[in-house]
Amino acid sequence: MKVIYISAGLMLACFGSAVAAEPVQLIDTHIHYSHDAWDMLPPAQAIKVLRKAGLKQAFVSSSSDDGTQLLYGQAPDLIVPVLRPYRKRGELSTWFKDPTVVDMIADRLAKNTYAGIGEFHIFGDDANRPVMKSVVQLARKYGIFLHAHSDAAAVINIFKQNPQARVLWAHSGFAEPDEIGEMLTRFPNLRADLAFRNDHATSDSVDPDWRQLFLAHPDRIMIGTDTYAPERWYYVVEHADWTRAWLKDLPGDLAEKIAWKNAQALADWALKK
Amino acid sequence: MNVLKSLSILLTTAILTMPGVLAAEDFSPSERATILSLGPWPPALVQDSGNRASGDLKAIEFGKKLFNDKRLSKDDQVSCADCHKPELAFTDGMALNEGYKKITRNTPAVTNLRWNNWFGWGGEADSLWAQSIRPILSRNEMAATPSGIRRVVINDPDLSCRFKATFNLDPAGLGKHELLVLIAKALAAYQETLVTDVTAFDHFRDALLAGDRNAMSRYPRAARRGLKIFAGSGRCTFCHFGPRFSNGEFSNIGVPFFVAKGKVDQGRYGGIRTLKRSPYNLLGKFNDDGTAKNTVRTQHVTQRHRNWGEFKVPSLRNVARTAPYMHNGSVATLADVVEFYSDLNEERLHTDGEKILRPLNLTDQNKTDLLAFLETLSSGLVTKPGSPDPFRECSSVSRQ
Numbered sequence: 001m002k003v004i005y006i007s008a009g010l011m012l013a014c015f016g017s018a019v020a021a022e023p024v025q026l027i028d029t030h031i032h033y034s035h036d037a038w039d040m041l042p043p044a045q046a047i048k049v050l051r052k053a054g055l056k057q058a059f060v061s062s063s064s065d066d067g068t069q070l071l072y073g074q075a076p077d078l079i080v081p082v083l084r085p086y087r088k089r090g091e092l093s094t095w096f097k098d099p100t101v102v103d104m105i106a107d108r109l110a111k112n113t114y115a116g117i118g119e120f121h122i123f124g125d126d127a128n129r130p131v132m133k134s135v136v137q138l139a140r141k142y143g144i145f146l147h148a149h150s151d152a153a154a155v156i157n158i159f160k161q162n163p164q165a166r167v168l169w170a171h172s173g174f175a176e177p178d179e180i181g182e183m184l185t186r187f188p189n190l191r192a193d194l195a196f197r198n199d200h201a202t203s204d205s206v207d208p209d210w211r212q213l214f215l216a217h218p219d220r221i222m223i224g225t226d227t228y229a230p231e232r233w234y235y236v237v238e239h240a241d242w243t244r245a246w247l248k249d250l251p252g253d254l255a256e257k258i259a260w261k262n263a264q265a266l267a268d269w270a271l272k273k
Numbered sequence: 274m275n276v277l278k279s280l281s282i283l284l285t286t287a288i289l290t291m292p293g294v295l296a297a298e299d300f301s302p303s304e305r306a307t308i309l310s311l312g313p314w315p316p317a318l319v320q321d322s323g324n325r326a327s328g329d330l331k332a333i334e335f336g337k338k339l340f341n342d343k344r345l346s347k348d349d350q351v352s353c354a355d356c357h358k359p360e361l362a363f364t365d366g367m368a369l370n371e372g373y374k375k376i377t378r379n380t381p382a383v384t385n386l387r388w389n390n391w392f393g394w395g396g397e398a399d400s401l402w403a404q405s406i407r408p409i410l411s412r413n414e415m416a417a418t419p420s421g422i423r424r425v426v427i428n429d430p431d432l433s434c435r436f437k438a439t440f441n442l443d444p445a446g447l448g449k450h451e452l453l454v455l456i457a458k459a460l461a462a463y464q465e466t467l468v469t470d471v472t473a474f475d476h477f478r479d480a481l482l483a484g485d486r487n488a489m490s491r492y493p494r495a496a497r498r499g500l501k502i503f504a505g506s507g508r509c510t511f512c513h514f515g516p517r518f519s520n521g522e523f524s525n526i527g528v529p530f531f532v533a534k535g536k537v538d539q540g541r542y543g544g545i546r547t548l549k550r551s552p553y554n555l556l557g558k559f560n561d562d563g564t565a566k567n568t569v570r571t572q573h574v575t576q577r578h579r580n581w582g583e584f585k586v587p588s589l590r591n592v593a594r595t596a597p598y599m600h601n602g603s604v605a606t607l608a609d610v611v612e613f614y615s616d617l618n619e620e621r622l623h624t625d626g627e628k629i630l631r632p633l634n635l636t637d638q639n640k641t642d643l644l645a646f647l648e649t650l651s652s653g654l655v656t657k658p659g660s661p662d663p664f665r666e667c668s669s670v671s672r673q
Contacts, residue, residue: 036620040531089620196623198577226578229621231530233536234583238542242576 019127118147195224313563336463368602499646
């Protein structure tokens with residue numbers, strides 16, 4: 001009798017560990033691989049980090065775009081290329097005043113495959129400048145999304161230019177849940193990422209206001225890390241673990257959507273899959 | 274007469290606009306308020322409720338002896354004072370020291386620590402006594418073990434005697450962790466007394482408060498101009514505020530934090546993890562505060578994305594004497610620090626992370642002035658009159 005108990009226990013232990021070995025799938029929508037990361041973290045190493053984090057895919061945009069191309073060349077199954085309009089990171093507050101940026105974007109879009117243009121920084125009325133208008137038009141032409149690190153005003157300006165635009169709102173604009181909810185309700189083509197935010201969850205529980213937002217807009221929100229400095233690549237794994245922990249506090253189907261399905265849908269739309 | 278009057282006005286105007294002349298009224302009301310908030314110095318020394326030895330004369334003397342005792346390290350190689358050298362403002366003057374192995378963080382000064390809430394570049398400890406344990410046990414630094422420390426104390430009649438006299442406990446009757454904690458508490462009691470003296474800046478600040486123009490005039494003009502930048506346009510006091518010139522928290526100012534290819538110093542992020550896991554944190558059994566009022570910060574601190582690569586905002590008292598700078602000693606001189614902030618690399622900062630940081634774009638004159646101000650924050654230690662040997666009962670043991 002004792003032998004049977006032990007065998008049953010062993011079987012349960014084996015079965016249990018087999019189930020536990022499957023981490024929740026994630027798509028990280030906010031990764032940069034900029035020029036200053038390439039030396040300390042060569043492309044093969046960077047791909048290893050993303051795989052170690054258990055990512056199904058990663059939206060990568062880089063200053064310059066060559067970084068994205070380096071990673072895409074290594075792992076096209078893993079990388080969703082997004083075209084950043086910066087040749088180096090220092091251009092984040094000047095790019096929208098530089099008309100040559102439009103030529104660079106047009107040239108890259110003609111040559112390579114991209115799911116979106118971004119992440120770019122644009123605020124308020126700067127979104128109505130000629131360079132930004134050209135970017136909106138190029139996104140429309142290629143049927144790809146715009147990854148905007150913006151305040152609500154800039155997002156509104158983009159949708160005024162093209163109501164059919166598809167915008168991924170970086171960091172959810174660092175706005176409060178009620179404002180994010182209003183924006184998502186007002187603009188059906190708006191998506192939001194949670195990169196560099198802690199306010200929606202602790203390691204094991206979701207904030208009530210954010211839970212309400214997630215439940216109200218289950219198909220619109222996705223996760224991201226933001227590797228804005230090279231050292232933050234070593235945070236991708238920690239971030240993925242943290243994300244998996246708080247997602248457990250949501251209903252399974254909603255957690256899956258935020259974890260990867262919403263991002264997958266956006267990528268599939270842009271890449272015409 | 275009119276000509277003379279005009280000449281007089283011109284001369285006065287010329288003098289007032291000469292580089293180097295800055296009067297008290299040239300500080301705006303907000304700059305003046307900020308300057309006054311940088312004192313008075315020193316603040317009251319409040320006993321550490323978590324440390325039974327805090328403020329105790331015997332513990333202070335015992336701690337001083339321990340601070341200089343190489344036997345607190347593996348193979349008796351280094352003492353605390355070998356890296357925290359009194360003649361170098363309790364630093365080692367090196368970018369990165371080597372204890373038993375290469376250390377990846379710069380050795381900070383151990384002065385004015387009593388008023389801190391977090392200790393170490395990443396805030397790995399929540400008390401000065403817990404912080405005193407960290408280097409002793411660190412394999413890269415002093416590489417000792419709790420059982421090794423216990424052996425040293427119980428096998429040395431003099432140390433045993435001093436331990437008994439300080440804590441009224443027989444060290445041989447204590448477990449290794451209990452004994453180590455009390456050793457650390459004595460070390461902390463000593464370090465609490467390492468308080469820097471009033472500086473030229475403090476005299477100026479007190480004179481400004483009192484409206485004593487004569488005393489104010491003794492403060493160098495370049496330092497006054499530098500102070501105006503520090504408290505005004507430079508916005509340095511957003512982080513370096515209060516009498517200690519530090520908010521006591523952590524920031525990412527864009528200093529790279531790779532320690533080797535493929536390895537980063539996680540800074541505050543890793544510090545919080547270490548703190549939470551430490552058996553010596555204030556939530557543990559070694560906290561002497563029965564009310565547990567000193568545990569609130571430790572209970573509530575949580576890891577946040579921004580903590581990755583954040584390091585302690587250091588006090589600026591004695592800053593001119595504690596080169597090199599930054600958590601990894603990567604900036605050699607104080608003039609280089611001023612250059613660092615003048616040309617701050619915004620690319621390494623998250624636009625929504627450190628909103629207050631921006632390049633200062635200082636002129637050469639600005640840089641000289643800021644440096645002149647920072648140099649007025651130097652002083653020696655507050656000295657106290659000597660007291661009779663509190664360990665007279667141990668003198669016979671020491672001679673054995």
